[in-house]
Amino acid sequence: MATLTLRDVKKSFGPTAVLHGVNLDVRDGEMIVIVGASGCGKSTLLRIVAGLETATSGGVIIDGQDVTPLEPADRDVAMVFQNYALYPHMSVFQNMAYGLKIRGMAREEIIRRVDEAAKLLGIGQLLERKPRQLSGGQRQRVAMGRAIVRNPKLFLFDEPLSNLDAKLRVQMRAEIRQLQRRLNVTSLFVTHDQVEAMTLGDRLVVMHAGHAAQIATPMEIWARPADTYVAGFIGSPSMNFLSATLMEGGAAARLDTNGLVLPFADGPRAGAAGRKLTLGIRPEHLQIGTGGLDIHVELVEPLGGESVLHGRLPDGTALTARLPGATYADGPMGVILPLESLHVFDGETGKRLDPRD
Amino acid sequence: MSVSVTELADRTRRRQRREAFVTHACLVLGVLIFAFPIYLTIIGSTHDVNTIGRGDVPLVPGGEAVANYTQAWGVGGGRFMGVPAGVMLLNSIIMAICVAVGKIAISLTSAYAVVFFRFPLRMLFFWLIFITLMLPVEVRIIPTIQVMVDLNMTNSYQGLIIPLVASATATLLFRQFFLTIPDEYVEAAKIDGAGPIRFFLDVILPLSRTNIAALFVILFIYGWNQYLWPLLIVNDRSMETVVVGLTKMIGSGDSQNEWNVIMATAVLALLPPVAVVVLMQRWFVKGLTETEK
Numbered sequence: 001m002a003t004l005t006l007r008d009v010k011k012s013f014g015p016t017a018v019l020h021g022v023n024l025d026v027r028d029g030e031m032i033v034i035v036g037a038s039g040c041g042k043s044t045l046l047r048i049v050a051g052l053e054t055a056t057s058g059g060v061i062i063d064g065q066d067v068t069p070l071e072p073a074d075r076d077v078a079m080v081f082q083n084y085a086l087y088p089h090m091s092v093f094q095n096m097a098y099g100l101k102i103r104g105m106a107r108e109e110i111i112r113r114v115d116e117a118a119k120l121l122g123i124g125q126l127l128e129r130k131p132r133q134l135s136g137g138q139r140q141r142v143a144m145g146r147a148i149v150r151n152p153k154l155f156l157f158d159e160p161l162s163n164l165d166a167k168l169r170v171q172m173r174a175e176i177r178q179l180q181r182r183l184n185v186t187s188l189f190v191t192h193d194q195v196e197a198m199t200l201g202d203r204l205v206v207m208h209a210g211h212a213a214q215i216a217t218p219m220e221i222w223a224r225p226a227d228t229y230v231a232g233f234i235g236s237p238s239m240n241f242l243s244a245t246l247m248e249g250g251a252a253a254r255l256d257t258n259g260l261v262l263p264f265a266d267g268p269r270a271g272a273a274g275r276k277l278t279l280g281i282r283p284e285h286l287q288i289g290t291g292g293l294d295i296h297v298e299l300v301e302p303l304g305g306e307s308v309l310h311g312r313l314p315d316g317t318a319l320t321a322r323l324p325g326a327t328y329a330d331g332p333m334g335v336i337l338p339l340e341s342l343h344v345f346d347g348e349t350g351k352r353l354d355p356r357d
Numbered sequence: 358m359s360v361s362v363t364e365l366a367d368r369t370r371r372r373q374r375r376e377a378f379v380t381h382a383c384l385v386l387g388v389l390i391f392a393f394p395i396y397l398t399i400i401g402s403t404h405d406v407n408t409i410g411r412g413d414v415p416l417v418p419g420g421e422a423v424a425n426y427t428q429a430w431g432v433g434g435g436r437f438m439g440v441p442a443g444v445m446l447l448n449s450i451i452m453a454i455c456v457a458v459g460k461i462a463i464s465l466t467s468a469y470a471v472v473f474f475r476f477p478l479r480m481l482f483f484w485l486i487f488i489t490l491m492l493p494v495e496v497r498i499i500p501t502i503q504v505m506v507d508l509n510m511t512n513s514y515q516g517l518i519i520p521l522v523a524s525a526t527a528t529l530l531f532r533q534f535f536l537t538i539p540d541e542y543v544e545a546a547k548i549d550g551a552g553p554i555r556f557f558l559d560v561i562l563p564l565s566r567t568n569i570a571a572l573f574v575i576l577f578i579y580g581w582n583q584y585l586w587p588l589l590i591v592n593d594r595s596m597e598t599v600v601v602g603l604t605k606m607i608g609s610g611d612s613q614n615e616w617n618v619i620m621a622t623a624v625l626a627l628l629p630p631v632a633v634v635v636l637m638q639r640w641f642v643k644g645l646t647e648t649e650k
Contacts, residue, residue, distance in 0.1 A: 050544075050548060051547075051548075052544050052547065052548075071547070072544075072547045072548045073547060073548060073549065073550030073551075074550075077548065078548065079544070079545070079548050081541045081544070081545065082541075083539060083541055084541075085539065085541035085542055085544070085545040087542065087545075087559075087560055088564070089560075089563040089564060098549055098551070098559070099548075099549035099550060102549055102550045102551050102555060103550060146545075
């Protein structure tokens with residue numbers, strides 16, 4: 001149990017800058033999920049915390065102590081790898097005990113700790129098996145057990161669920177979350193899966209091109225994404241974006257596609273008339289109705305209780321809607337944009353524009 | 358077109374029997390070609406010296422086996438009434454085991470260094486090792502002899518063994534194997550606090566045991582069959598290896614060869630490599646079947 005602080009962590013591989021200065025404060029016992037597309041630097045960030053990579057500049061502080069110059073073994077962190085990295089020639093017990101053995105812990109204490117962790121994870125009857133005799137979910141549990149027995153200050157998870165099939169992934173996700181709450185260990189969890197991120201994290205770090213695009217709670221990120229990247233990344237299907245221009249006085253925007261004027265429900269935005277805007281609306285917020293946008297539906301995906309409709313505006317812009325029921329057909333259709341569900345972003349920088357006070 | 362099912366099944370059975378016969382005939386022929394000379398050797402080692410001396414090639418065992426093998430093992434024979442086979446076999450076994458173990462130890466550690474450590478000129482060192490593959494022992498034999506003479510290592514086990522220990526082939530094989538070991542093992546070990554030597558002993562060695570067993574077989578036989586190098590570096594006949602000793606037992610010209618003793622020695626020389634193959638094969642087939650994932 002510990003706090004973790006990242007102070008302006010930068011990393012370059014040769015001339016390629018991968019991280020452009022990440023700052024993060026993790027509270028004691030908090031579960032932080034680092035999420036982003038591949039190549040955004042999320043794994044590099046985790047590996048810098050673990051000490052497997054050295055940051056080009058910046059510092060890693062665990063529990064108030066600057067561990068930047070320390071070796072991984074001296075940082076008191078435990079890591080769960082994507083492929084679990086269980087040693088194939090060692091039994092489950094030996095795998096879990098290895099770190100303790102190297103630290104010179106007494107045999108009885110090792111046995112006690114491994115038994116305790118095995119009981120917690122429900123793998124007590126597997127201790128004598130070799131990793132190849134285990135299923136994916138069991139290997140995953142052993143990998144977690146190896147981390148737990150160390151009783152470290154920090155858990156690091158590097159996409160640990162991506163090698164599991166879909167059903168097991170959902171189950172293990174819940175187990176990891178329960179376990180983390182029960183043990184109350186400060187954790188960093190890296191994933192590219194936004195559902196995993198939303199369900200696991202106390203807070204999320206959405207990474208984009210080496211920057212932390214937004215650090216906030218899952219609901220905060222969903223409700224008030226900091227920029228168009230975060231808005232498009234979190235939420236499924238992705239948010240729709242429409243280009244628009246700010247009207248005189250900043251109280252409304254005019255859609256570029258059909259000239260529709262949409263007054264802002266939450267107050268006027270700053271800027272001169274004609275300022276370029278991007279309006280965002282989540283597919284689930286669109287409603288059927290006339291007087292909004294006319295779309296031509298090209299594909300209907302029924303999901304049971306609801307359907308996802310993929311359509312196009314007359315100018316070719318794609319628009320996705322998630323509507324209740326399953327009685328939809330291809331062809332023309334009208335949708336309206338509820339004003340209170342609109343997200344307003346700057347048209348050039350993509351940053352969120354909040355109402356001026 | 359109206360062929361009954363039983364008729365079809367019958368045809369299939371006949372065809373399979375015919376194919377099995379052809380296959381086995383080929384295999385038996387192959388075995389005969391390989392085994393017949395060895396059979397002749399074994400038979401020859403059980404006759405007295407005059408039977409073979411007359412030019413007969415007997416195909417059935419004679420009654421002199423005990424006498425021949427006793428002489429070969431304890432006294433020796435041939436042109437110089439040379440070295441007992443027991444001594445030569447011991448020399449050969451020491452040399453082959455030391456060469457095999459030494460080669461494996463050196464290749465394991467050098468491959469470990471080349472794969473898992475980052476140091477300046479790493480690839481240069483790797484290629485330096487690699488290009489020695491291109492130079493067979495015979496090419497560098499004169500300078501190697503000179504070095505051994507300068508170091509006073511002629512007529513010694515060191516002289517027999519050390520120049521043969523460096524092995525680019527084994528280094529290359531271990532390197533290729535190490536490259537298939539996932540980086541995560543290294544990283545997990547770092548986080549667990551295992552240093553390079555712990556990691557080598559606890560993870561790399563156990564994972565390599567199959568490769569080590571296979572290489573040991575190959576390298577033992579390589580060491581056993583060495584001819585030119587032991588012939589040059591050893592003059593003291595009590596240091597002679599069995600392969601060299603065997604050829605020295607055969608005289609040239611009109612001399613009367615004790616073929617019975619020579620063949621008995623040859624059979625004795627055959628046994629240790631066969632034993633190594635049989636014993637180690639069981640070991641590495643076991644390693645191959647339980648592939649680690």
